[in-house]
Amino acid sequence: MNWIILIIAGLFEVGFTSCLGKAKEATGNEAYLWYGGFVVSLVVSMGLLIKATETLPLGTAYAVWTGIGAVGTVLMGIFVFKDPISFWRLFFIFTLIASIVGLKAVSSH
Template sequence: MNWIILVIAGLFETTFAFCLGKAKQATGTDTYLWYGGFLVALFISMALLLKAIQTLPIGTAYAVWTGIGAVGTVLVGILVFKEPVHFWRMFFISTLIASIIGLKAVSSH
């Protein structure tokens, strides 16, 4: 169950990065709304990470959490913010995904 919580925490990490990107593009009151979304997503992500590490090893949980956030943020950057896509970028994202899966596979929990 805590692995599911950890994945959700990683998705909220992607959400808070998305909110920062949208806040950068916004003007006026919308900027503050996106920053508010950032704070809410940050709080939820951290709370879920704290819950997950009650039974998961901290090193593995933190690496998986940041990895999910990093992969998710790159994908959001490509799909939403039209960041460039090229072979090497996708290659290294693929190795990051493989590393996350590997950490889960060798974890004793």
């Protein structure tokens, strides 16, 4: 169950970085709403990470959490913010995903 909580925490990490990106593009009240989404996503993400680390090894949980956030943020950048796509970017994203799966596979929990 804590692996599911950790995955959700990682998705909220993608949420807070995406809100930050959208806030940079917005002005006025719209920017404040995106910053509000950033704060809410940040609090939820950290709270879920804390909950997940009650039973999962801290180092593994943190690596998986940041990995999900990194992969998700890069994909959001490509699909939402029109960041450039290159072979090497995709290659290293796939190696990061493989590392996350590997950590899960060798975890004792």
